[in-house]
Amino acid sequence: MRLGFVGVGSIASAMVAGLRASTDPPSEIVLSPRNPAAASGLAARFPEVVVAGSNQEVLDRCEMAVLAVRPQVAESVLRELRFRESHHVISVVATFTVERLRGLAAPSVKIARAVPLPSAAQLQSPTAVYPADEAAMGLFERVGPAFAVETEEQINAIGAASSVVASYFAFADSVTSWLVQRGLSAHPARDYVSRMLPSLQEAAAHAPGLGFRAMATAHATPGGLNEQILRHLESQGLFHRIHDALDEVMLRVHQRSQTTGE
Numbered sequence: 001m002r003l004g005f006v007g008v009g010s011i012a013s014a015m016v017a018g019l020r021a022s023t024d025p026p027s028e029i030v031l032s033p034r035n036p037a038a039a040s041g042l043a044a045r046f047p048e049v050v051v052a053g054s055n056q057e058v059l060d061r062c063e064m065a066v067l068a069v070r071p072q073v074a075e076s077v078l079r080e081l082r083f084r085e086s087h088h089v090i091s092v093v094a095t096f097t098v099e100r101l102r103g104l105a106a107p108s109v110k111i112a113r114a115v116p117l118p119s120a121a122q123l124q125s126p127t128a129v130y131p132a133d134e135a136a137m138g139l140f141e142r143v144g145p146a147f148a149v150e151t152e153e154q155i156n157a158i159g160a161a162s163s164v165v166a167s168y169f170a171f172a173d174s175v176t177s178w179l180v181q182r183g184l185s186a187h188p189a190r191d192y193v194s195r196m197l198p199s200l201q202e203a204a205a206h207a208p209g210l211g212f213r214a215m216a217t218a219h220a221t222p223g224g225l226n227e228q229i230l231r232h233l234e235s236q237g238l239f240h241r242i243h244d245a246l247d248e249v250m251l252r253v254h255q256r257s258q259t260t261g262e
Protein backbone atom coordinates (compact mmCIF):
# COMPACT_ATOMS: atom_id res chain seq x y z
CA MET A 1 0.00 0.00 0.00
CA ARG A 2 1.18 3.52 -0.78
CA LEU A 3 0.18 5.84 2.01
CA GLY A 4 0.27 9.62 1.91
CA PHE A 5 0.23 12.32 4.57
CA VAL A 6 -1.03 15.83 3.94
CA GLY A 7 0.32 17.78 6.90
CA VAL A 8 3.56 16.61 8.46
CA GLY A 9 3.68 17.82 12.05
CA SER A 10 3.71 16.07 15.42
CA ILE A 11 1.06 13.44 14.89
CA ALA A 12 2.00 12.57 11.30
CA SER A 13 5.66 12.23 12.36
CA ALA A 14 4.67 9.88 15.19
CA MET A 15 2.57 7.80 12.82
CA VAL A 16 5.29 7.59 10.18
CA ALA A 17 7.87 6.47 12.76
CA GLY A 18 5.44 3.88 14.13
CA LEU A 19 4.40 2.59 10.73
CA ARG A 20 8.02 2.19 9.69
CA ALA A 21 8.69 0.23 12.92
CA SER A 22 5.58 -1.94 12.48
CA THR A 23 5.59 -5.52 11.27
CA ASP A 24 3.60 -4.57 8.16
CA PRO A 25 4.81 -1.16 6.98
CA PRO A 26 3.33 0.51 3.90
CA SER A 27 5.48 -0.07 0.80
CA GLU A 28 5.90 3.69 0.38
CA ILE A 29 4.97 6.72 2.47
CA VAL A 30 4.60 9.99 0.59
CA LEU A 31 4.70 13.24 2.59
CA SER A 32 3.50 16.72 1.76
CA PRO A 33 6.36 19.21 1.46
CA ARG A 34 5.34 21.86 3.97
CA ASN A 35 7.35 21.87 7.20
CA PRO A 36 10.44 20.72 5.27
CA ALA A 37 12.43 20.07 8.43
CA ALA A 38 9.94 17.41 9.56
CA ALA A 39 9.26 15.95 6.10
CA SER A 40 12.86 15.75 4.93
CA GLY A 41 13.96 14.56 8.39
CA LEU A 42 11.60 11.58 8.08
CA ALA A 43 12.70 10.91 4.51
CA ALA A 44 16.33 10.90 5.66
CA ARG A 45 15.54 8.45 8.47
CA PHE A 46 13.49 6.01 6.41
CA PRO A 47 14.35 5.01 2.82
CA GLU A 48 10.72 4.17 1.96
CA VAL A 49 9.57 7.68 2.90
CA VAL A 50 9.60 10.34 0.18
CA VAL A 51 8.60 13.99 0.06
CA ALA A 52 6.22 15.03 -2.72
CA GLY A 53 6.41 18.34 -4.56
CA SER A 54 2.88 19.36 -3.53
CA ASN A 55 -0.16 18.23 -1.55
CA GLN A 56 -1.80 17.16 -4.81
CA GLU A 57 1.16 14.96 -5.68
CA VAL A 58 0.65 13.11 -2.39
CA LEU A 59 -2.86 12.17 -3.51
CA ASP A 60 -1.82 11.37 -7.04
CA ARG A 61 0.76 8.86 -5.78
CA CYS A 62 -1.28 7.18 -3.06
CA GLU A 63 -4.33 5.03 -2.56
CA MET A 64 -4.79 6.06 1.06
CA ALA A 65 -4.17 9.54 2.41
CA VAL A 66 -4.10 10.79 5.98
CA LEU A 67 -5.10 14.41 6.50
CA ALA A 68 -3.08 15.72 9.46
CA VAL A 69 -3.23 19.51 9.31
CA ARG A 70 -4.63 21.73 12.04
CA PRO A 71 -8.42 22.24 12.08
CA GLN A 72 -8.10 25.93 11.15
CA VAL A 73 -6.61 25.15 7.72
CA ALA A 74 -8.21 21.78 6.97
CA GLU A 75 -11.02 23.13 4.83
CA SER A 76 -8.79 25.34 2.68
CA VAL A 77 -6.29 22.50 2.23
CA LEU A 78 -9.03 20.06 1.16
CA ARG A 79 -10.63 22.57 -1.23
CA GLU A 80 -7.45 22.74 -3.28
CA LEU A 81 -7.16 18.97 -3.72
CA ARG A 82 -8.61 16.73 -6.43
CA PHE A 83 -9.61 13.29 -5.16
CA ARG A 84 -10.29 10.07 -7.04
CA GLU A 85 -13.31 7.92 -6.24
CA SER A 86 -10.95 5.13 -5.19
CA HIS A 87 -9.08 7.27 -2.65
CA HIS A 88 -9.32 6.28 0.97
CA VAL A 89 -9.24 9.47 3.01
CA ILE A 90 -8.54 9.32 6.73
CA SER A 91 -8.68 12.49 8.73
CA VAL A 92 -7.10 12.88 12.14
CA VAL A 93 -8.22 16.51 12.29
CA ALA A 94 -10.03 17.02 15.57
CA THR A 95 -13.61 18.34 15.26
CA PHE A 96 -13.81 17.93 11.47
CA THR A 97 -16.97 15.92 10.80
CA VAL A 98 -17.34 13.03 8.38
CA GLU A 99 -20.09 14.94 6.58
CA ARG A 100 -17.78 17.89 5.91
CA LEU A 101 -15.03 15.53 4.82
CA ARG A 102 -17.39 13.78 2.41
CA GLY A 103 -18.33 17.07 0.82
CA LEU A 104 -14.74 18.23 0.46
CA ALA A 105 -13.16 14.92 -0.59
CA ALA A 106 -15.78 13.96 -3.21
CA PRO A 107 -15.87 11.81 -5.31
CA SER A 108 -13.97 9.70 -2.77
CA VAL A 109 -16.48 7.69 -0.77
CA LYS A 110 -14.14 5.92 1.61
CA ILE A 111 -13.83 8.42 4.45
CA ALA A 112 -12.89 7.86 8.07
CA ARG A 113 -11.93 9.88 11.12
CA ALA A 114 -9.38 8.71 13.66
CA VAL A 115 -7.89 9.91 16.94
CA PRO A 116 -4.32 8.58 17.15
CA LEU A 117 -1.92 9.58 19.93
CA PRO A 118 1.79 10.45 19.75
CA SER A 119 2.51 7.01 21.28
CA ALA A 120 1.90 5.68 17.75
CA ALA A 121 5.66 6.21 17.37
CA GLN A 122 6.19 3.46 19.97
CA LEU A 123 3.39 1.29 18.47
CA GLN A 124 1.26 2.01 21.53
CA SER A 125 -1.42 4.39 20.35
CA PRO A 126 -4.98 3.40 21.25
CA THR A 127 -6.71 4.86 18.18
CA ALA A 128 -10.45 5.40 17.86
CA VAL A 129 -11.74 5.06 14.29
CA TYR A 130 -15.10 6.12 12.81
CA PRO A 131 -16.58 4.78 10.59
CA ALA A 132 -14.49 1.73 11.26
CA ASP A 133 -13.86 0.24 7.85
CA GLU A 134 -11.37 -2.57 7.50
CA ALA A 135 -8.63 -0.57 5.80
CA ALA A 136 -8.71 2.30 8.30
CA MET A 137 -8.71 -0.14 11.23
CA GLY A 138 -5.85 -2.04 9.58
CA LEU A 139 -3.77 1.13 9.29
CA PHE A 140 -4.08 2.06 12.95
CA GLU A 141 -3.75 -1.50 14.24
CA ARG A 142 -0.18 -1.33 12.96
CA VAL A 143 0.66 1.36 15.52
CA GLY A 144 -1.30 0.08 18.54
CA PRO A 145 -4.80 -1.14 19.38
CA ALA A 146 -7.53 0.37 17.17
CA PHE A 147 -11.01 0.95 18.62
CA ALA A 148 -14.04 1.01 16.37
CA VAL A 149 -16.57 3.58 17.57
CA GLU A 150 -20.14 3.64 16.36
CA THR A 151 -21.07 7.30 16.10
CA GLU A 152 -19.52 10.67 15.40
CA GLU A 153 -20.51 11.77 18.89
CA GLN A 154 -18.45 8.90 20.31
CA ILE A 155 -15.33 9.83 18.35
CA ASN A 156 -15.80 13.46 19.42
CA ALA A 157 -15.98 12.24 23.03
CA ILE A 158 -12.80 10.17 22.59
CA GLY A 159 -11.09 13.23 21.14
CA ALA A 160 -12.17 15.23 24.20
CA ALA A 161 -11.09 12.46 26.60
CA SER A 162 -7.68 12.26 24.92
CA SER A 163 -7.18 15.90 25.92
CA VAL A 164 -6.40 14.84 29.48
CA VAL A 165 -2.81 14.06 28.48
CA ALA A 166 -1.37 17.39 29.64
CA SER A 167 -3.25 17.08 32.94
CA TYR A 168 -1.91 13.57 33.43
CA PHE A 169 1.64 14.90 33.18
CA ALA A 170 0.75 17.79 35.49
CA PHE A 171 -0.50 15.20 38.02
CA ALA A 172 2.78 13.28 37.65
CA ASP A 173 4.69 16.54 38.10
CA SER A 174 2.75 17.35 41.24
CA VAL A 175 3.74 14.05 42.86
CA THR A 176 7.33 14.38 41.60
CA SER A 177 7.87 17.93 42.79
CA TRP A 178 6.44 17.00 46.21
CA LEU A 179 9.06 14.23 46.42
CA VAL A 180 11.75 16.77 45.53
CA GLN A 181 10.48 19.09 48.27
CA ARG A 182 10.95 16.14 50.62
CA GLY A 183 14.63 15.91 49.66
CA LEU A 184 14.78 13.47 46.75
CA SER A 185 16.90 14.54 43.79
CA ALA A 186 14.90 15.50 40.70
CA HIS A 187 16.11 12.64 38.53
CA PRO A 188 15.29 9.69 40.83
CA ALA A 189 12.00 11.35 41.79
CA ARG A 190 10.99 11.63 38.12
CA ASP A 191 12.25 8.13 37.42
CA TYR A 192 10.25 6.70 40.30
CA VAL A 193 6.98 8.42 39.30
CA SER A 194 7.45 7.64 35.61
CA ARG A 195 7.68 3.94 36.53
CA MET A 196 5.03 3.90 39.24
CA LEU A 197 2.20 5.38 37.13
CA PRO A 198 2.56 3.08 34.09
CA SER A 199 2.83 0.08 36.42
CA LEU A 200 -0.72 0.94 37.61
CA GLN A 201 -1.91 0.90 34.00
CA GLU A 202 -0.33 -2.52 33.62
CA ALA A 203 -2.35 -3.70 36.64
CA ALA A 204 -5.51 -2.30 35.01
CA ALA A 205 -4.71 -3.99 31.69
CA HIS A 206 -4.37 -7.32 33.48
CA ALA A 207 -7.79 -6.98 35.12
CA PRO A 208 -9.96 -5.92 32.15
CA GLY A 209 -13.17 -6.99 33.91
CA LEU A 210 -12.56 -4.60 36.80
CA GLY A 211 -13.76 -1.01 36.40
CA PHE A 212 -11.47 1.83 37.48
CA ARG A 213 -13.77 2.69 40.39
CA ALA A 214 -13.50 -0.93 41.60
CA MET A 215 -9.72 -0.70 41.25
CA ALA A 216 -9.69 2.52 43.27
CA THR A 217 -11.74 0.81 45.98
CA ALA A 218 -9.51 -2.27 45.89
CA HIS A 219 -6.44 -0.08 46.44
CA ALA A 220 -8.02 2.09 49.15
CA THR A 221 -7.54 -0.14 52.17
CA PRO A 222 -9.92 1.14 54.87
CA GLY A 223 -7.98 3.37 57.23
CA GLY A 224 -4.93 3.24 54.93
CA LEU A 225 -2.91 5.96 53.22
CA ASN A 226 -4.39 5.45 49.75
CA GLU A 227 -7.86 5.85 51.18
CA GLN A 228 -6.80 9.05 52.94
CA ILE A 229 -5.60 10.70 49.73
CA LEU A 230 -8.60 9.47 47.71
CA ARG A 231 -11.03 10.83 50.31
CA HIS A 232 -9.19 14.13 50.49
CA LEU A 233 -9.30 14.63 46.71
CA GLU A 234 -12.95 13.52 46.51
CA SER A 235 -13.92 15.90 49.29
CA GLN A 236 -12.34 18.72 47.23
CA GLY A 237 -14.52 17.74 44.25
CA LEU A 238 -11.49 16.96 42.09
CA PHE A 239 -13.11 14.14 40.14
CA HIS A 240 -16.32 16.07 39.49
CA ARG A 241 -14.18 18.87 38.13
CA ILE A 242 -12.64 16.48 35.61
CA HIS A 243 -16.15 15.80 34.29
CA ASP A 244 -16.83 19.53 34.20
CA ALA A 245 -13.64 20.13 32.21
CA LEU A 246 -14.49 17.35 29.75
CA ASP A 247 -18.02 18.77 29.33
CA GLU A 248 -16.52 22.14 28.49
CA VAL A 249 -14.14 20.60 25.95
CA MET A 250 -17.07 18.72 24.39
CA LEU A 251 -19.01 21.97 24.09
CA ARG A 252 -16.07 23.49 22.24
CA VAL A 253 -15.83 20.43 20.00
CA HIS A 254 -19.51 20.82 19.07
CA GLN A 255 -19.09 24.53 18.40
CA ARG A 256 -16.04 23.92 16.24
CA SER A 257 -17.64 21.18 14.22
CA GLN A 258 -20.44 23.62 13.29
CA THR A 259 -17.94 26.18 12.02
CA THR A 260 -14.81 26.07 9.90
CA GLY A 261 -12.87 24.46 12.73
CA GLU A 262 -11.44 27.70 14.11
Ligand SMILES: NC(=O)c1ccc[n+]([C@@H]2O[C@H](COP(=O)([O-])OP(=O)(O)OC[C@H]3O[C@@H](n4cnc5c(N)ncnc54)[C@H](OP(=O)(O)O)[C@@H]3O)[C@@H](O)[C@H]2O)c1
Pocket: 006, 007, 008, 009, 010, 011, 012, 032, 034, 035, 038, 055, 068, 069, 070, 071, 073, 077, 092, 093, 094, 115, 116, 117, 118
Ligand atom coordinates in the same frame (compact mmCIF):
# COMPACT_ATOMS: atom_id res chain seq x y z
N1 LIG B 1 -0.68 16.13 18.15
C1 LIG B 1 -1.54 15.18 18.57
O1 LIG B 1 -1.31 14.50 19.59
C2 LIG B 1 -2.80 14.90 17.79
C3 LIG B 1 -3.51 13.72 18.06
C4 LIG B 1 -4.65 13.43 17.30
C5 LIG B 1 -5.07 14.30 16.32
N2 LIG B 1 -4.36 15.45 16.09
C6 LIG B 1 -4.83 16.32 15.02
O2 LIG B 1 -3.86 16.27 13.99
C7 LIG B 1 -3.79 17.51 13.33
C8 LIG B 1 -2.33 17.95 13.30
O3 LIG B 1 -1.90 18.10 14.65
P1 LIG B 1 -0.35 18.25 14.97
O4 LIG B 1 -0.25 18.29 16.45
O5 LIG B 1 0.44 17.26 14.19
O6 LIG B 1 -0.11 19.72 14.40
P2 LIG B 1 1.24 20.35 13.83
O7 LIG B 1 2.41 19.75 14.52
O8 LIG B 1 1.06 21.81 13.85
O9 LIG B 1 1.26 19.83 12.32
C9 LIG B 1 0.47 20.37 11.32
C10 LIG B 1 1.33 20.45 10.09
O10 LIG B 1 0.53 20.89 9.00
C11 LIG B 1 1.36 21.69 8.19
N3 LIG B 1 0.57 22.52 7.29
C12 LIG B 1 0.01 23.75 7.53
N4 LIG B 1 -0.60 24.18 6.41
C13 LIG B 1 -0.45 23.22 5.47
C14 LIG B 1 -0.85 23.08 4.12
N5 LIG B 1 -1.55 24.05 3.50
N6 LIG B 1 -0.51 21.97 3.46
C15 LIG B 1 0.20 20.97 4.06
N7 LIG B 1 0.63 21.05 5.33
C16 LIG B 1 0.30 22.15 6.03
C17 LIG B 1 2.13 22.51 9.20
O11 LIG B 1 3.26 23.10 8.58
P3 LIG B 1 3.90 24.45 9.22
O12 LIG B 1 4.58 23.99 10.48
O13 LIG B 1 4.82 24.89 8.15
O14 LIG B 1 2.74 25.38 9.48
C18 LIG B 1 2.48 21.45 10.22
O15 LIG B 1 3.68 20.80 9.90
C19 LIG B 1 -4.69 18.48 14.08
O16 LIG B 1 -5.88 18.64 13.37
C20 LIG B 1 -4.97 17.79 15.40
O17 LIG B 1 -6.28 18.04 15.83
C21 LIG B 1 -3.22 15.74 16.78
